[in-house]
Amino acid sequence: MSGQDERNRLTRRVRRYARVGAALSGAAVRMGAARLAGDDGRTREAVILREALGRLKGPLIKVAQMLATVPDALPPEYAAELIKLQTNAPPMGPAFVRRRMAAELGPNWREKYAEFEMKAAAAASLGQVHRAAAHDGRRLAVKLQYPDMESAVAADLKQLKLILAVHRRLDPAIDTSEIFRELSERLAEELDYGRELRHILLYRELLKDQPQVRVPEPLPALSTRRLLTMTWLSGKGMLHYKEAPQEVRNRLATWLFRAWWEPFYSYGIIHGDPHLGNYSAWEEGGEPAGINLIDFGCVRIFPARFVAGVVELWHGLREEDFERTAAAYEMWGFRGLNRELIEILNIWARFIYGPVLEDRERTMADGIDPVQYGRREAFRVHRLLREKGPVTIPREFVFMDRAAIGLGAVFIHLGARLNFHRLFVSAMERHPREELDARQRAALQKAGLIPPGDGRER
Secondary structure (H helix, E strand, C coil), X not given: CCHHHHHHHHHHHHHHHHHHHHHHHHHHHHHHHHHHCCCCHHHHHHHHHHHHHHCCCCHHHHHHHHHHCCCCCCCHHHHHHHCCCCCCCCCCCHHHHHHHHHHHHCCCHHHHCCEECCCCCEECCCEEEEEEECCCCCEEEEEEECCCHHHHHHHHHHHHHHHXXXXXXXXXXXXXXXXXXXXXXXXXXXXXXXXXXXXHHHHHHHCCCCCCEECCCECHHHCCCCEEEEECCCCEEHHHHCCCCHHHHHHHHHHHHHHHHHHHHHHCEEECCCCHHHEEEEEECCEEEEEEEXXXXXXXXXXXXXXXXXXXXXXXXXXXXHHHHHHHHHXXXXXXXXXXXXXXXXXXXXXXXXXXXXXXXXXXXCCCCHHHHHHHHHHHHHHHHHHHCCEECCHHHHHHHHHHHHHHHHHHHHCCEECHHHHHHHHHHCCCHHHHHHHHHHHHHHHCCCCCCCCCCC
């Protein structure tokens, strides 16, 4: 990198510091005013913070969403608001689109598409999506990364590290050092659209035997590290079916459950960002015939021991076997736990595992306000960990916990009533864990995520 490039990057980071600092300072002023006005304390503060972050493009939105799902990484009022975050910032305009497309595909980029809509169809935290068409008639989705995202990630992560360090000093119940490492690595991966392309190829392989689940087809010749072109999957959002007959909502939830859990049990791989915006349903004859998976920037690959820990903890909780739960936390990477700390962690584990522990039909929340229940359990865990902790959260736990909560939220929105226990057991029993490493390695090699004969990710 030249000296000029390095100076430009430093300038962009300084600008990002200023923009984020201004947004958060403004939020802090509004929080102070809300307190003086006697508003509802932390709840109002959390709303103000969510609104401030929602106006910022970039990784802070994703970081806030992730932290909101880790037990006690944030006050429960903040978590309840930040988990709702979706970027509402307007997309970048035509000038940006032309610059980005020319930079990635050359000055004749328009000739490589039969059609290209300059107006964005959707805007997210790191990029925006445009509709297009291939010369063979296929409808396409073209995902463009916003400018200077690498600088934004570097700047935001530096500020996040400081925030988490202060949080550890003020409230040492949870050691967030491993959380920071995990967030840093996953965000760096999400900026690499070449890697996301390989994730799509991976999921096309993982789900090839599930005809009800569709994954887009990527076009490598029209993709780069900051540009991703794939086939457009038409469908209706999950909330479109919120008032549909119970049987329809149950069918959608069953397909979602299998699309998420089957790759985990068979390959140790999860779709790490399961929220409503990343799924849609395709129809035949006016009825849902299957689901589309849309975004693959956040995919987490686990070792076999972690998958074994998920199964072991389920058995331990269901059989009230303390030794099995202790062994599960060790498999997950928790260290230095005593009996008291394990019992505290089991409070949260019973909340997360609750729907799959009982062999009966139920909704995900089972008649309890899931937000209030989650807050109550998080507060209880927090209070106990302050007395008995601290606990260091293993990095692999971060996305598993976040994804499980995100998937549960989709089921809650759908109002699905299923025997989640039997779905869980069925997925678990179909895939012997002793073969997981070999299956995972073969799938990663086929998708180009590791070279042939190698066991390491690229």
